[in-house]
Amino acid sequence: MTDENTKLPSPFLPGTNIQFAFDSISLGWLKECARKYQYSMLEGWRSNASSAHLVFGLEYHSALQLYDHLRLGVEYEEALHTTVAATMAHTTNWAPDHPTKTRENLVRSVIWYLENFRDDPAKTIILANGEPAVELSFKMELDWGPTDTQPYLLCGHIDRLVTFAEGTYVMDRKTTNSALGASYFDNFNPDNQMSLYTLAAKIIYQTPVKGVIIDAAQIQVGATKYARGFTYRSDAQLTEWLTDTTYWLDQAVRYAEANYWPMNDKACNNHGGCVFRRVCSKSPDIRHKFLESDFHKEPWNPLIPR
Numbered sequence: 126m127t128d129e130n131t132k133l134p135s136p137f138l139p140g141t142n143i144q145f146a147f148d149s150i151s152l153g154w155l156k157e158c159a160r161k162y163q164y165s166m167l168e169g170w171r172s173n174a175s176s177a178h179l180v181f182g183l184e185y186h187s188a189l190q191l192y193d194h195l196r197l198g199v200e201y202e203e204a205l206h207t208t209v210a211a212t213m214a215h216t217t218n219w220a221p222d223h224p225t226k227t228r229e230n231l232v233r234s235v236i237w238y239l240e241n242f243r244d245d246p247a248k249t250i251i252l253a254n255g256e257p258a259v260e261l262s263f264k265m266e267l268d269w270g271p272t273d274t275q276p277y278l279l280c281g282h283i284d285r286l287v288t289f290a291e292g293t294y295v296m297d298r299k300t301t302n303s304a305l306g307a308s309y310f311d312n313f314n315p316d317n318q319m320s321l322y323t324l325a326a327k328i329i330y331q332t333p334v335k336g337v338i339i340d341a342a343q344i345q346v347g348a349t350k351y352a353r354g355f356t357y358r359s360d361a362q363l364t365e366w367l368t369d370t371t372y373w374l375d376q377a378v379r380y381a382e383a384n385y386w387p388m389n390d391k392a393c394n395n396h397g398g399c400v401f402r403r404v405c406s407k408s409p410d411i412r413h414k415f416l417e418s419d420f421h422k423e424p425w426n427p428l429i430p431r
Contacts, residue, residue, distance in 0.1 A: 133426060133428050133429060134428055135426070135428075136151075136426055136427050136428055138271060138272065138275060141381060142167050142381040142384070143271050143377070143378055143381045143382075144166065144377060144381075145270055145271050145275050145276070145277055145278060146264070146277075146278040146280055146427045146428050147277065147278070147279055147280065147374070147427055148279070148280045148281050148321075148427035149281055149317050149318035149321045149322075150318075150425065150427070151165075151166045151425060151427055152279075152317060152321075152370070152373065153317050153318070154166055155373055155376075155377055156317065156373055157389065157392050157395070157399075158388065158389035158392045158393075158399070159380055159386035159387050159388070159389065160386050160387065160388040160389070160401070160405060161389075161392070161399060161401055162377075162380075162386060163380075163386035164401050164404070164416070165425065166425055167386075168422075169422045169423055169424040169425060170401075170416055170420040170421070170422065171420060171421055171422070171423040172400045172419065172420055173419055173420060173421055174419075175400065176221070177221035177222070177223040177226040178223075178226055180219060180221065180226075181221075181226040181230075181231055181300060181344070182300050184212065184215065184216055184219075184231055185231060185234060185235065185298070185300055185342070186284065186298060187212075187215070188208050188209075188211070188212040188231075188235045189208075189235065189238065189239075189284075189298055190259055190260045190284070191207070191208050191211055191212075192204050192205070192208040192235075192239060193249060193257065193259040193260075193285060194257060194259055195207055195208065197249065197257050201239075201243060205236070205239055205240075208235065208239070209232060209235065209236060212231065212232055212235055213228075213232060216228050216231065216232075224346055225302065225344045225345060225346055226344065230344055230349065233349060234300070234342055234344060234349040237349050237351070238340070238342060238349075238351060241351050242340070242351075246289060246290070247287040247288070247289040247294070247296060247338060248287055248288050248289075249285055249286070249287055250285075250286040250287060250288060250293070250332070252330070258283075258285060258286035258287075258330070259284070259285050260282060260283070260284060260285075260431055261282065261283040261286070261330075262280075262281075262282050262430035262431050263280065263281055263282075263283065263325045263329050264278050264279075264280050264428070265278065265279045265280070265324075265325050265328060265329055266278055267279065269371070271374075271378055277374055278427075278428075279321060279324075279325065279370075280427040280428060281318075281321055281322060281325060281427075282430075282431050283295050283297075283322055283325070283326060284296050284297050284298055286326060286330065286332060286334075287338065289338060292335045293332050293333055293334050293335065294334060294335055294336060294337060294338045294355075295319075295322045295323060295326050295334060295336070295337045295338070296337070296338045296339075296340065297318075297319070297322065297337050297338070297339050297340070298339075298340045298341075298342070299339060299340070299341045299342070300341075300342050300344055301341060301342070301343055301344070302343065302344060302345075303343065304343065305341050305343050305350055305351070305352035309341065309352075309354070310339060310341075310352075310354030310355075310356065313337070313339060313354070313356040314356045314357070314358075315362075315366075316356065319336070319337045319339075319356050319358070320358060320362070320363060320366040321366075322337060323336055323337060323358040323363060324358075324363045324366065324367065327363070334358075335357055335358075336355060336356050336357035336358050337355070337356050337358075338353060338354075338355055339353070339354045339355070339356065340352075340353050341353075341354065388405055390405075393405065403415060403419070404416055404419070
């Protein structure tokens with residue numbers, strides 16, 4: 126079975142709603158609320174109002190990825206100018222109706238980030254094949270799966286692997302509207318994505334990773350603020366996370382076999398409110414009308430590499 130949009134193998138067992146390839150996003154949907162997982166992963170609904178945040182984040186990451194590659198071969202000024210020119214060219218026709226997630230803010234945020242970390246002590250690792258450890262797509266095969274012949278895959282994309290203060294870390298860049306205080310960085314432990322990235326880096330790249338460095342950018346009207354935080358994972362924490370994950374994956378199979386994904390109504394107000402809260406507040410027989418009016422279909426496939 127092949128996803129029509131990507132022409133890549135489907136993350137589901139053929140002819141079923143049983144997912145075998147998970148990333149932190151789809152696993153997060155499952156953990157948060159089975160109904161959210163149903164709408165987001167199985168049915169592919171995306172809010173019409175959230176596209177500006179998504180595009181901004183993707184373009185921001187793409188720009189910094191390009192710079193990371195360039196910086197290994199050219200001086201700072203040349204890498205900066207090339208990165209900015211490429212970002213502007215790539216977003217020529219992007220004009221979102223949003224107060225902060227704008228093209229101007231995007232370009233400015235990239236420039237200011239690179240200037241802020243111009244002499245960054247975090248240095249990109251060079252892999253055994255001579256390539257920089259930048260934007261690494263991974264597929265980690267587990268030793269069990271939904272069938273005897275199909276193991277589970279944990280997938281994802283690591284921004285960078287770096288050395289810092291005699292340690293090795295995953296580096297992840299975030300854009301947010303939230304204030305960058307201690308409470309912001311506390312949100313990443315425990316955290317599904319950071320645990321997965323640390324585990325994958327340790328196993329796949331055989332690197333003794335201490336945790337994740339988080340470079341966060343607070344996007345404001347007319348300004349962008351930056352802060353760097355750290356989140357650590359012990360071997361015992363990673364083992365526990367993987368054990369917990371086995372139970373969540375088994376639960377996903379049970380939902381699929383029953384063809385029912387129950388609503389977790391205690392999660393509806395998390396993080397400012399679930400994007401599907403308005404839909405789930407309606408009677409089940411008319412929810413599809415609200416989905417069709419406020420959302421569009423855009424399948425999510427963890428198997429897509431970057």
